[in-house]
Amino acid sequence: MQNVMRKSWTEGPVATFLSASLKGISQVLLIENAFSGLLILLAITTSSLLLGIMTILSAFIGNIIGKIGGADENSINQGLFGYNSVLTGIALTLFLTGPYHWIIALIGAAIAAIFTAAMMHVMKSSGIPVLTIPFIVLSWLMLLASYRLKAFQLTPDLVPQDLSNWEVDMTGKADWVEGTFNGIGQIFFLHNTLSGVLLFVAVFWAGWKFGLYAIIGNFVALITSYLLGGEPHLIFMGLYGYNAILTIFAVSVVFKGKSHRFGPYLGIIGACLTVLLTASIATLLLPFGLPALTMPFVLSTWLLLAARKVLPRL
Template identity: 45%
Template sequence: MPQAAPNFYFFKKFYLLIVISLKGFSQVLLVGNAFSGLLILIGITLHSPVLGLMAFLSSIVGTITGKYLGGDRDLIRNGIYGFNAILCGISTILFLHGDKRWFIALFAAALAALSLKMLTKVLDKWNIPVLTIPFVFITWIGLLIAYRVDTLYMDPDFVISSPAMWNLPVEGTPTLLVGMIKGIGEVFVIDSLWTGSLILLALFWTGWRFGLYAIIGTFVSWLTAYFIGADTHSLNLGLYNYNAVLTIIAVSLVFNKNLKKTPYIGIIAAMLTVPVTAGLELLLDPLGLPALTFPFIVCSWLFIALGKVFQSYKYKQTVPVQRLPSRNKQPI
């Protein structure tokens, strides 16, 4: 009997850690739901058990790191310290070869939590969301180091950019449905119909608006990329879609209170991610770096800022101006 209470306390703490870590998966899509996170984890694991295991361990490492760094309790409980860690862990496993990549992936996950803690303090002053900045910059820096260090081996399947690859072939048959679903899976840097389908299911589980907006975002971005002449390979892989999915959710649902008007604004933001992605890819190609979710960050920040400016202007127009009585006016 004396040991029952400690065992129960340990089980409760372990259960809470698992739930928070699962929320980290859904927080990649800007929602906090443990069951949605479980569906996403299953989708990743079906594609690759190794990636699934690393993603789960990365979320745990990010959560524990956030706790011992003294992170905000509500942020920790909602899985905020897990989502950048998950993306860093997955990208490390995908981009690197060798036994050291496991250690590097977990180190990157911890570093993502540390970066989130530091950036939150700075950006909160301007009420700017951190989003996936830690993941993007840690991955970029890691890739640049890997190009120059012999102890880190790049995966040969990861195409290192060269001038010969700047003009991609446009031959082939674009497939709308495949590109849309894979585009949702590419949020986690994964090319898989199963993963994309389960992520979409996870969004619908969170709320029908999240699932519907994800479909709209990936649809309009695919059409935009198709009509501006994007290469067929990228279209079928959904490489122009995943930033749009994140952006439309951020702009239309998470960081905007006016749900009646935001679908139209979110659609415009989702479409904008396509030329932004194309431009950033051209800019980053000479460095051999992928755009990752940086277009999502740029477009979301832009439309969040514009929304705040518009709301401020609207507030000034609706507030009546209080006029003081004139001192020179004489009573009749």
């Protein structure tokens, strides 16, 4: 009787839904692991209780949209309808303000799941993964709506800036330890050392390759941005590291192709490329007051994965 009860508890519809939701959180890091998702949720909640609540609610919403829409059960259970919703919910919670910003964030999470489904269909024939493009485009559009719709109120941090008077700020000290943990933390918009530690535990739990490549990707981004003369406070806040980590995960671990010979090197190239893309995209968006989000990761990964279609030995 106890075995039957234990099995029903771990394999029932509620447990399946919770597992899919936690995987939706872990899929932000291209990881399919419910316990890693739980650790990531803990890392986010450690930094902000509100963000923790919005994270799990956004993951729930993404899965509910998938189920209501009749999506493939395997895709739902793998968390593929949750990760864009999670990122959208977190981003809009942080970048919007006002009494109803959390409602807008949850609505955005629902739209992100629909957008994800649409992009899955559009990109199916290309063999290129959707990644986080639904989150990026949707978040940008909803933030830009603030200039026309009073219900959308931007935080004071997102201020359009004039490039004609722009100057690089080289003040600030080098803190390599803080930069290491902030790099992975910024994937979830976190600037908290303990959260960074928990995120590293989450990726190592999913597999030693994820943990190793997280360290390598972040280190490559730190060194590259430092040698290229990046602004120290941006480098060590992790704003050059998070896209590099995601790119090396995608290219060297998750979508590594048939050849194991060039995978690690291609991932390192991709991590370096994200530094240049981060600087350029952030500059391009300054007049609009928009953050770069994970667009450097998407562009770098798409570029390298598409190149493999013509250069299969890579």
